Amino acid sequence: MAAEAQNRVQIAASHWKPRFVANGIDVNDFERVVSSTTEWKEWGPAWLRTGDLHRQLGDEAAECTGRRGPGYKKPGAPWPAHGPRRTWCTWS
Numbered sequence: 001m002a003a004e005a006q007n008r009v010q011i012a013a014s015h016w017k018p019r020f021v022a023n024g025i026d027v028n029d030f031e032r033v034v035s036s037t038t039e040w041k042e043w044g045p046a047w048l049r050t051g052d053l054h055r056q057l058g059d060e061a062a063e064c065t066g067r068r069g070p071g072y073k074k075p076g077a078p079w080p081a082h083g084p085r086r087t088w089c090t091w092s
Contacts, residue, residue, distance in 0.1 A: 008040040 013034040021027050033046045 009037045
């Protein structure tokens with residue numbers, strides 16, 4: 001059981017990578033989150049930080065252009081902040 005608890009991030013990554021990418025998560029974001037996450041309890045917060053980064057980029061782009069571009073979602077948070085959080089809660 002202890003080995004499984006240590007490898008939960010890798011197990012999740014191997015099972016969910018195709019689904020995340022198919023649903024719009026950039027493969028580079030996925031790889032970055034997986035490589036920077038060593039414990040399962042860090043999985044959800046890592047995705048929240050990724051979602052916050054994309055929101056910040058969207059806000060900055062909107063300020064520069066004065067209009068909303070592709071991927072700019074407001075008032076809701078981007079998918080990286082919500083989708084993985086649901087899966088993260090199942091193992092916590």
